[in-house]
Amino acid sequence: MNEKKNKKKQNRLIMRSAILLVLIAAIGYTIYNSATADDVTVLEVGDKAPDFALADLEGNDHKLSDYKGQGVFLNFWGTWCKPCAKEMPAMDRQFDVYKDQGVQVLAVNIAQSDFEVQSFSDQYGLSFPIVIDKTKSVMTAYNIRPLPTTVLINPEGEIERIVTGEMTEEDIKGFMEEIKPE
Template sequence: MIIRPVLFSFLLLLSSLGASHTYADDSMMFSELTFPDLEGRDVSMTEFRGKVVLLNFWATWCPPCVKEMPSMEKLRQKYAGQDFEVVAINAGEDSESVEAFLLERDITFPILLDIRGASFMTLGIRGLPMSFLLNKEGRSVMTFLGERDWLEPAQTKLIEAELAN
């Protein structure tokens, strides 16, 4: 019967798609990430080792991404002076577009550029915004898909737990 091979192929495809998302849990993938900042300087995620990092993937055309940015800025300010950093990686846009967007906003955390969208394949980014909470060793301890208010107690408790480690 032809249905069985087709069903098997479909299940195999589904399992291989799911496997691509396991990279997000591999600290080596995060430590190997290097993206240019708005000035064109290559920034490696190893520069943030020893800090808890909220790593956010976003775009200027993404309304939920734009909406959560002020709470990310306030989160950065809340934990200023501690081993914490917010790093936002723009997916698929050039520096001119991102700089024009940022002129209208008071954002102080590092903004990096993934102009070719390589992180989608490498990390299994499924949509925007998508964020990863990285511990001080650079390992992902939590993945967030969709917009968040980063000052909500559920989010801050996770960050504070990692800062205490």
């Protein structure tokens, strides 16, 4: 009789704990989801970087998959964005150092005219390829919100790091070091 009672008590505890646990987990997950809803990071560190194909100012297509085996420093920018303009010369200098070590810089302009991008490139004497995302489809695929945003892609094609905001030359150097092939 007592044993039966204990068993019943135990079952009750398990049942109640299970129900409460499931409900609390559901609430926790919902709150977590709503808290991160503003910056829906469809992309996360460790994800495979979505492939894309964009044309540069000379009309040459650049596919992300073309750079497999190299580290790709993918920088999203616009001429109106001041921090973007500030970090560009530093990126160019570090690209000079790391391009022979298998690091590729790709600057993705957000839907501006060829003229604006070309004059910007000429003004700063940039040597890395600049592609223009005319329909914002790559920006949408990568879920880029603030500019500048830099996506660091390792030689395996996986996202190593996502940087939003301006980077110092030290940062840039460190990031290139991170994605440099062995």
